[in-house]
Amino acid sequence: xxxxxxxxxxxxxxxxxxxxxxxxxxxxxxxxxxxxxxxxxxxxxxxxxxxxxxxxxxxxxxxxxxxxxxxxxxxxxxxxxxxxxxxxxxxxxxxxxxxxxxxxxxxxxxxxxxxxxxxxxxxxxxxxxxxxxxxxxxxxxxxxxxxxxxxxxxxxxxxxxxxxxxxxxxxxxxxxxxxxxxxxxxxxxxxxxxxxxxxxxxxxxxxxxxxxxxxxxxxxxxxxxxxxxxxxxxxxxxxxxxxxxxxxxxxxxxxxxxxxxxxxxxxxxxxxxxxxxxxxxxxxxxxxxxxxxxxxxxxxxxxxxxxxxxxxxxxxxxxxxxxxxxxxxxxxxxxxxxxxxxxxxxxxxxxxxxxxxxxxxxxxxxxxxxxxxxxxxxxxxxxxxxxxxxxxxxxxxxxxxxxxxxxxxxxxxxxxxxxxxxxxxxxxxxxxxxxx
Amino acid sequence: xxxxxxxxxxxxxxxxxxxxxxxxxxxxxxxxxxxxxxxxxxxxxxxxxxxxxxxxxxxxxxxxxxxxxxxxxxxxxxxxxxxxxxxxxxxxxxxxxxxxxxxxxxxxxxxxxxxxxxxxxxxxxxxxxxxxxxxxxxxx
Numbered sequence: 001x002x003x004x005x006x007x008x009x010x011x012x013x014x015x016x017x018x019x020x021x022x023x024x025x026x027x028x029x030x031x032x033x034x035x036x037x038x039x040x041x042x043x044x045x046x047x048x049x050x051x052x053x054x055x056x057x058x059x060x061x062x063x064x065x066x067x068x069x070x071x072x073x074x075x076x077x078x079x080x081x082x083x084x085x086x087x088x089x090x091x092x093x094x095x096x097x098x099x100x101x102x103x104x105x106x107x108x109x110x111x112x113x114x115x116x117x118x119x120x121x122x123x124x125x126x127x128x129x130x131x132x133x134x135x136x137x138x139x140x141x142x143x144x145x146x147x148x149x150x151x152x153x154x155x156x157x158x159x160x161x162x163x164x165x166x167x168x169x170x171x172x173x174x175x176x177x178x179x180x181x182x183x184x185x186x187x188x189x190x191x192x193x194x195x196x197x198x199x200x201x202x203x204x205x206x207x208x209x210x211x212x213x214x215x216x217x218x219x220x221x222x223x224x225x226x227x228x229x230x231x232x233x234x235x236x237x238x239x240x241x242x243x244x245x246x247x248x249x250x251x252x253x254x255x256x257x258x259x260x261x262x263x264x265x266x267x268x269x270x271x272x273x274x275x276x277x278x279x280x281x282x283x284x285x286x287x288x289x290x291x292x293x294x295x296x297x298x299x300x301x302x303x304x305x306x307x308x309x310x311x312x313x314x315x316x317x318x319x320x321x322x323x324x325x326x327x328x329x330x331x332x333x334x335x336x337x338x339x340x341x342x343x344x345x346x347x348x349x350x351x352x353x354x355x356x357x358x359x360x361x362x363x364x365x366x367x368x369x370x371x372x373x374x375x376x377x378x379x380x381x382x383x384x385x386x387x388x389x390x391x392x393x394x395x396x397x398x399x400x401x402x403x404x405x406x407x408x409x410x411x412x413x414x415x416x417x418x419x420x421x422x423x424x425x426x427x428x429x430x431x432x433x434x435x436x
Numbered sequence: 437x438x439x440x441x442x443x444x445x446x447x448x449x450x451x452x453x454x455x456x457x458x459x460x461x462x463x464x465x466x467x468x469x470x471x472x473x474x475x476x477x478x479x480x481x482x483x484x485x486x487x488x489x490x491x492x493x494x495x496x497x498x499x500x501x502x503x504x505x506x507x508x509x510x511x512x513x514x515x516x517x518x519x520x521x522x523x524x525x526x527x528x529x530x531x532x533x534x535x536x537x538x539x540x541x542x543x544x545x546x547x548x549x550x551x552x553x554x555x556x557x558x559x560x561x562x563x564x565x566x567x568x569x570x571x572x573x574x575x576x
Contacts, residue, residue, distance in 0.1 A: 035525050101485040144486035144512050146565075425488065434523055436492035436502050436532040 013124055015246060016180060018153045019160040020103055020137060021117035023168070025147070026054035029095045030085050032146035033424045033432050041082045045070060048266030049086055049418055086420035094425040098145045106137055111250055119157060121250070127180060134176035154179035157248045158241035161198035162188065162216065182244075189217035189242065199238045204231065216242060261299075263288040264358025270309075271354045277306060278344055282337060284359040289333040292361055293386055298329035299361040302336060306347045309355035320347050329365055332386055480570050486513035488566065490523065490530075497521070497532050499547025506573045508532065510566035525563035526554060532568060 022028055026044040031037045041062050044054040052059075052068045059082060064073060076082040096115045104110050109121035125133060134151040141149045152164025153176075163179035166188055170177075179185050195205030197216050211230070213219050220242035228236040237247040263284035271277055281304055292299060305321035324339050336359075422430035481487045488510045492502050500521050502508065508523070516522050518537045523530055524544060533544035533554065542562050544554040556562055 035528055035530060098485040144483065146512070428489075431507070432488075432490045432530070433493050434490045434508075434530040434532055436494040436497040436504075436506075 014180070015155050016122040016125060016130065016153060017155065017157055017160045017246075018120040018122050018134065018137070018151055019113075019117060019157070019164040020120060020141075020149050020151050021164060022099060022141075023148045023150060024054055024056050025096075025116035026087060026092055027056045027059075028147050029092050030088070030421055031056075032095070033091075034421065037083060037085075041076075043068075043073070043082065043084050045084055045086050046266075047087060048268065049084075050266055052084070053087070084419060086418060088421045088423065090423040090426045091421065095145060095147065099141055099147055099149070102141050102144050103137065105140070106133065109250070119160065119250075122153065130178045130180060131176055134178065135174070138175050148175075150175045152177050152179065154185065155244050156241040156246045158198050158238055159185065159244065162192060162196075162242075165192075165196060185244075186217065189220055190215055192216040194219050197238060197242070199234065204235065207231070260360055260362050260364065261288050261291050261295075262358060262360040263291075264305075264356060264360075266356045267354065271357075272352065274344065274348050277348055277354055277357060278340065280357050281306075281340060281344070281359060284357065285336045285340065286333050288359050288361050289331055289336060289386070290390060292331045292364070293390060295364075297364045297366055298331050299364050300326050300329040301362040303360045303362065304340075304343050304347060304358070305360075306354050306357045308352050312355075316352050318349060318352050320349075322346050329363075333389075480509055481511075482569075483511055483513035486566075487511050492532055492571075496546040496548045496551050497534075500534060501573070502532060502547075502568075502571050503573060506571050508568045509570040509572070511569045512566040514567040514569070516564045516567050521568040523565040523568060525565055530565055535564075 027037075027042050030042065030044065039058065040056065041059040041064075042056045043052040043059050043064065045051065046053045049070055051070060052064060052066065052073070055064060055066065062076070062082065064082070070084065073082050073084070077084055092115060099116070100110065100112055100118055103118055103120055107120050107122055111119040111121075113119060120137075122130065122133060130153055134153060137151050138149055141147055150164055150167040152160050152162065152167050154160045154163050159179055163177040166179075167173050167175050167177040177188075179188060192215060193205070194200055194208050194213055194216055195202055197205075197219060200208070200219070208214075208219065208231075213222060219239060222239055224236050224239050227239050240247040265280070265284070267280070271280065285304075288302075302324045303321050304324060305319070307319035308315065308317045310317060310319070322343050324336065324343060326335050326339075330336075422432070424430060424432050477484075490508050490510060492506045492508055493504060495504055502521070510523055514520075516535055518535065520535050521532065522535045523532055524535075526533075526544065531544070533546060536543045536545045536553070538555075542556055544562075546553070
């Protein structure tokens with residue numbers, strides 16, 4: 001299998017892009033290792049067990065919406081109708097890597113878009129074989145990893161996304177929709193609400209409906225110039241893509257290209273002291289900069305924020321954020337940490353119970369597009385020590401070496417995870433036990 | 437105190453195989469024969485994306501060389517055939533058994549005296565989780 005014969009000319013062969021994504025990915029990962037969860041109304045919770053972020057079809061059928069706060073399904077959990085699991089990112093990350101590696105067997109050109117979805121370039125494959133290839137992808141991912149996936153195929157990313165959406169929505173498709181055929185493309189566009197189109201979203205969807213554009217087909221038929229003027233160049237690209245003209249570059253978007261790096265957590269226990277908040281933010285800064293360095297990138301702007309629980313009644317509520325800058329782009333943890341005391345003077349207020357804090361690096365750039373500043377120190381040259389720091393932590397475990405400001409006390413603000421499943425695939429002590 | 441150079445380790449289980457230590461003079465005659473280091477992963481894992489480890493609990497498969505607390509290597513990429521030891525989903529539980537076909541029907545056999553084979557009736561569905569390819573049994 002695989003498409004790379006290299007002999008076709010890209011100008012004569014129509015591109016074929018498949019979007020493959022896992023169904024209820026987090027829930028499916030849990031079910032692979034725990035058969036008792038199969039067929040159950042299962043939900044996976046956010047970092048701090050605060051709300052539901054993944055649902056099985058059975059849970060969706062009970063009318064439990066995405067983002068439902070955990071306490072709202074408490075009764076159903078006690079009655080045993082609903083099962084909730086804390087998120088197990090060690091497991092999901094490993095299963096995601098396996099999923100992507102199986103997809104790679106079908107084409108060397110793979111663009112991981114998120115933890116549970118990837119675009120696969122199938123250009124050059126005979127049209128007649130597309131549907132069977134989609135089925136083979138489903139079968140192989142299922143057999144190798146246990147994960148159920150859906151596949152949508154078409155000539156652009158936006159159309160592939162639409163095809164994938166249809167594969168999910170209509171069970172009769174068996175999980176594969178080949179939308180390379182223009183007539184079929186047209187039929188699907190006509191029955192798809194404009195808000196369901198990738199890149200449109202609810203807000204723009206409403207605005208489009210206000211001007212009489214209700215279906216994806218109507219959007220595809222719109223005048224590009226008018227769309228660009230009335231809405232945006234981004235929506236114009238969506239129109240081009242719906243018309244079958246590829247406008248979103250292969251490398252664009254997705255994990256590798258995010259424009260920000262965020263490290264934030266909801267605290268397991270409320271944090272109310274300056275010291276604890278300082279330690280938390282320092283650890284987020286150190287983690288964010290580590291991520292930045294692993295991508296060989298730099299940043300000159302960041303935002304630090306803190307807030308109390310917005311849902312809790314009867315307590316003082318606050319939410320503050322502050323923008324931090326460095327003279328030149330940098331990935332040096334220390335340069336960001338230096339600014340933390342001043343930032344905290346503004347962020348921290350006595351008498352509040354903080355629920356969440358975070359640090360977001362913005363305006364990310366690579367070494368080649370850094371503009372030099374004559375007056376500022378070249379902060380980017382200062383990377384050797386950081387490289388050593390990362391190497392030590394990679395070898396001896398995260399946080400083995402850390403800035404002293406991160407603190408040494410047991411971290412009370414750590415994730416609050418009451419029902420997390422074992423790290424089945426990443427920790428020898430937690431591998432699955434089976435009866436023999 | 438002497439600084440120790442630290443490099444990210446690409447693979448935790450690599451046995452180093454040094455090139456000729458001579459910085460000058462003749463190179464080692466063995467240098468031409470240097471090969472990759474021996475890797476257990478390479479020996480035991482054919483399909484990394486499909487390979488999982490589980491721990492066996494119980495003694496029903498001792499005849500197949502699987503003892504309590506052994507670690508089993510499971511390759512999900514393989515299609516189970518008659519005679520394979522498999523991890524199967526049976527009655528809501530994951531169990532290790534030998535897959536045996538009798539008159540075209542799959543049965544799950546233990547390898548221990550006193551265990552009856554599990555026969556699948558017409559409604560019975562056999563879900564194979566994966567094929568057991570290796571057993572890691574500690575001797576001390």
